Every structure is written in C-alpha cells, then in structure tokens.
Amino acid sequence: MRSDAVANREALLAAARVELNLDPDASLEAIAARAGLSRRSVYGHFATRDELLRELITLGATRVAASVATVDHDDPLVRLALIASRLWHEVEDIRVMAVFAVRGPLKGHTAEALAPLRLRVVDSIAEGVAAGSVRRDIPVARLARLVEDAALSALAEASSDAMPGSAAHRLVILLVLSTAGLSAEQAAALIDTHPELDS
Amino acid sequence: MRSDAVANREALLAAARVELNLDPDASLEAIAARAGLSRRSVYGHFATRDELLRELITLGATRVAASVATVDHDDPLVRLALIASRLWHEVEDIRVMAVFAVRGPLKGHTAEALAPLRLRVVDSIAEGVAAGSVRRDIPVARLARLVEDAALSALAEASSDAMPGSAAHRLVILLVLSTAGLSAEQAAALIDTHPELDS
DNA sequence: AGTATATTGCACACAACTGTGCAAGTTACA
DNA sequence: TGTAACTTGCACAGTTGTGTGCAATATACT
Structure with a gap:
C-alpha cells in the first residue's frame, strides 16, 4: 500500500x-x-459503509477494553468505580459515537470487542455481591447491564447539557455506584477516599 | 366524518x-x-407521516401525564416512587415506542405533552432535597433527567430481557430511588412499607 | 336509490442514500 | 522518469422510502 x-x-x-x-x-x-x-x-x-463502521467500532471498543483491562483493585466497588473512570476518559470526546456503538444497530458487533470489559464488570459485581457491598435484589447479569446503562446515561447527559469534564467524570462514577446499590453518601465517600478516582 | x-x-x-x-x-x-x-x-x-407520529405521541404522552397528575403523597420520595409506578403501568405494553418518543427525533414534541409530568418530577426532587431525603450532589434539573433516564433504562431492560411484569414494575421504582440517592436497602424498605406501590 | 364520503390501485415525481464501472487525471516512489 | 498505485468525476443502477394526482370502485347514510 x-x-x-x-x-x-x-x-x-x-x-x-x-x-x-x-x-x-x-x-x-x-x-x-x-x-x-x-x-x-x-x-x-x-468495501461498504458497514465495513467502515465495523472497523471503526472494533478499533474503539478494543481500545476501551484494553484500557479497562489494566484496572485493578482489591475492593470490587472501587474496581467498578475505576472502570467507570477509565471508560469516561476513553470515551470522553466520542460520547455520541460510543452510545451509538453500544445501543445502535451494530451493537452486536460492538459486543464482541466489548466482551472482556463486560466480563470484568460482571465479575466485579458478583464479587461485590459476595462481599455484601453490592445490592442483591437484582440478578448479577441484569445489574451489570443496568450499571452500563447508567454510565451511558451519564455520557448522554454530559453530551446534551454542556458540563465541565470533571463534573461529568464524577457523575459517571456516582451513577454507577448508585445503581450498584450505594447511597449517594456512600458513593461520595468512596470517591473521596480514593484519590486515584480523580484523575 | x-x-x-x-x-x-x-x-x-x-x-x-x-x-x-x-x-x-x-x-x-x-x-x-x-x-x-x-x-x-x-x-x-x-397529511404526512410526521403528523401521524405527532398525534400518536400527543395522545400517549397526554394520557401518561394525566395519570401521573393524580398521584399524591406527602413524602416526596414516595411520590416519586408512585410516579414511577404509574409510569410503568401506562407504558408497560408500549415500552419501545415510549423510549422512542422520549429519545427519538420527536423528543421535542414529546416534551410538550410531558412537561407537566416533568415539572412534577422536578418538584418532588426539589422537595426531597429540601427534606434531606434526596441527594444534594447533583443539581435538581440534571438529577430529574437522570431519574427519568433510569426509568427508561428499566423499561428497555424489561423489553429486551423478558421478565415478569411484577419484577419490571419493581425494577423501575428501585432504579428511580437509587438514582435519587437511596441505597438499595433504603429503596427496598420504602417500597415494602408502602403497599400501594405494589399495584 | 342516490349522493357524498372513503378507499383503492396505479403511475409518477422526488429525495437521499449506497454501490459500481470506467476513463482520465494525479502522485508516490523505485 | 516511468509505472504502478491511488484518486476523481460522472453516469448509472438499485433501494427504500414519502407524498400526489386521478380515475374507478365501494360503502355509509339520508
């Protein structure tokens, strides 16, 4: 070439x-x-429009998944928060595109590249449930999807209503933790006691 | 005619x-x-496809808003939960259409018919903040949108993953309360101490 | 039974796309 | 500098929709 x-x-x-x-x-x-x-x-x-889209999504989703893969922490809740944080940074300036990839007609294709990330989320939630720090009233698999949805809601909110990046970053984490079952105070406390969640 | x-x-x-x-x-x-x-x-x-859609949305949104308008309770949190409950019942068998109306290209039009409902949500949240039962870490207007989004997420989840109607009904309420800042336990307690939330 | 009112099928114009064939032009690079 | 690689413009076919005009037909209602 x-x-x-x-x-x-x-x-x-x-x-x-x-x-x-x-x-x-x-x-x-x-x-x-x-x-x-x-x-x-x-x-x-x-060859086709579709091929372009798929390649684009594969590249993006793989990048996100790779970044999230390096997250590690003993506490599953903190891990979840860190994943949310990473997600934000990776997706910050392609929020709409990200939502499209996950919710749009190519979501099936996106799912493949995102599989490891989702596995990690499910694991963290399951671990959190076992440890008693994550809600037990919603089945793990479903809760994982809802947590992801909460993160997407935060992305969408940050897209429509212009807000400072730092606020959006915090919002993503807050919503993820709230959906996982924490109260607003607990979520705030968790964030504030873990400075690595600020970056 | x-x-x-x-x-x-x-x-x-x-x-x-x-x-x-x-x-x-x-x-x-x-x-x-x-x-x-x-x-x-x-x-x-x-006259046009658009006109059909608009009429459809106006009818539906008005009906939902009217139903929600009859909700009343002193405790703003319970009120919020009741609104979520009513919403579920009104929208149960047109979940996809409802999500389309609110998120799709005609969302502007939907917004008009939904304005009173949204006003009620904002008011309840503001009241809850004043009473100390709703989180203060997210501006009221934004929180209202996020609460609505959480409800939509629950609708979408109920659409994709087939689940019993009663579970979906409870899920909508749980997510609304979680987003409002309650812990999973607090949300469950609130629901369980208010039998009118079961209907 | 008669008439205004509705419905239908068909043809057509139009729009906004995707995808292809091909000849003519431009550019990297050996 | 020559040539293979790349880009371009244009015409064209195909798709999938919306919206309209019109003549023929069916139907509610008086």
Whole structure:
C-alpha cells in the first residue's frame, strides 16, 4: 500500500469518528468530505459503509477494553468505580459515537470487542455481591447491564447539557455506584477516599 | 366524518402504536397493512407521516401525564416512587415506542405533552432535597433527567430481557430511588412499607 | 336509490442514500 | 522518469422510502 493511501485510510476513520459523533446517520459523502476525499474513493478503502463502521467500532471498543483491562483493585466497588473512570476518559470526546456503538444497530458487533470489559464488570459485581457491598435484589447479569446503562446515561447527559469534564467524570462514577446499590453518601465517600478516582 | 372513517383513523393509530413498538422506523406501508388499509388511504387521515407520529405521541404522552397528575403523597420520595409506578403501568405494553418518543427525533414534541409530568418530577426532587431525603450532589434539573433516564433504562431492560411484569414494575421504582440517592436497602424498605406501590 | 364520503390501485415525481464501472487525471516512489 | 498505485468525476443502477394526482370502485347514510 502506498503511504498516502495509508494516511487517507486513517483520515477516513478519523473523519468518520468525528462525523458520526455529530450524527450517527452521517452519509459517506459527509465523511469523505471531512477527510478531504471524494465519496468515490471511500470504496477504495472499505468495501461498504458497514465495513467502515465495523472497523471503526472494533478499533474503539478494543481500545476501551484494553484500557479497562489494566484496572485493578482489591475492593470490587472501587474496581467498578475505576472502570467507570477509565471508560469516561476513553470515551470522553466520542460520547455520541460510543452510545451509538453500544445501543445502535451494530451493537452486536460492538459486543464482541466489548466482551472482556463486560466480563470484568460482571465479575466485579458478583464479587461485590459476595462481599455484601453490592445490592442483591437484582440478578448479577441484569445489574451489570443496568450499571452500563447508567454510565451511558451519564455520557448522554454530559453530551446534551454542556458540563465541565470533571463534573461529568464524577457523575459517571456516582451513577454507577448508585445503581450498584450505594447511597449517594456512600458513593461520595468512596470517591473521596480514593484519590486515584480523580484523575 | 363518516363512521367507518373514524374507525379507520383509530385503527391506524392503534396499528402505528403496535408497529412502531416493534420497529420505530416502521414504514407507512407496514402500519397501513396492520390497520387493514392501503398506504394510499393513510393520507386521507394524516397529511404526512410526521403528523401521524405527532398525534400518536400527543395522545400517549397526554394520557401518561394525566395519570401521573393524580398521584399524591406527602413524602416526596414516595411520590416519586408512585410516579414511577404509574409510569410503568401506562407504558408497560408500549415500552419501545415510549423510549422512542422520549429519545427519538420527536423528543421535542414529546416534551410538550410531558412537561407537566416533568415539572412534577422536578418538584418532588426539589422537595426531597429540601427534606434531606434526596441527594444534594447533583443539581435538581440534571438529577430529574437522570431519574427519568433510569426509568427508561428499566423499561428497555424489561423489553429486551423478558421478565415478569411484577419484577419490571419493581425494577423501575428501585432504579428511580437509587438514582435519587437511596441505597438499595433504603429503596427496598420504602417500597415494602408502602403497599400501594405494589399495584 | 342516490349522493357524498372513503378507499383503492396505479403511475409518477422526488429525495437521499449506497454501490459500481470506467476513463482520465494525479502522485508516490523505485 | 516511468509505472504502478491511488484518486476523481460522472453516469448509472438499485433501494427504500414519502407524498400526489386521478380515475374507478365501494360503502355509509339520508
């Protein structure tokens, strides 16, 4: 592959990231334009629109999963909070795109790349239940989905209502912990006693 | 208007309710077919697809708002829980459609009919904050949106993962209370000490 | 039974896309 | 500098929808 072709491929992915973050239904025309290319040449890099989207999602989801994989802490609740924190940082400037990937028509594909992350969440919750720090009134698998949903709600809220990044970051963690069963005070205490949750 | 025309209009709205609940992007063709009419005759009742959707949403949202308007209780938290409960009952069998109305492209229109309901939620939360029973770490307006989002998450969860209606009903209330800042135990206690939340 | 009212099928215009074929142009790079 | 690799514009086919005009038909209601 020629060097400019490589660069253009990158440019297309970057453009798609931006454009789909503005409007998940953005056309190839719009994406190509942002990349400084013609719609026609998109097909020189990706066979179909779908292929472009899948690649984009795979890259993003893998990156997120990889980042979250390095999280570690003995306390499952703190681990959960740390995961939420990492998630925020990884997704901060592609919030809409992230929500689209997880909730949109390609969610099945996203799920594959996100599987390890979700496994980690389920494990942490199960551990928390065993330790008595996470609610027992909702089955673990379901609670894991609801916790993820809470995080997405926070992302969406941060997208619509412009708020300072630090507030959004804290909000994601708070909602995750609240959904896990903590009271607002307990959640705040947990965050405040763990400075690594500020970064 | 002729009597059969009135009936067909109703049939179209009912069909749209069902069809859009299966797929929010359902075509007029599909809706008309379910109503036992031809696509062409839809235009005898509604000028555009948009008009049909708006009418549908107005009817539904108004009904929900009216039902919620009759909720009353001194304790703002219990009131919030009762609102969640009513919401569930009103929306139970059009969950997908409800989520579409609130999150989809017509959310602006939905907002009008839903305004009184949202006002009530904001008020209850504000009252709860004043009474010290609702979290103070998130601004009231934002918290109101997040509480609503939590309810929607519960609806979505109940839609995807088939669960008994009673469990879904309880889940909606639990998530609303958790988001409001209660611990899982506090939320459960509140529900269990208020039998009217079971109906 | 007669008439206003509804419904239907069909054709058509239109829009906004995706994806392809091909000839002509441009550019990396050996 | 030559050539393979890449990009472009344009035309075209195909898809899937919405919305309209119109003539033919069916139906409610008086």
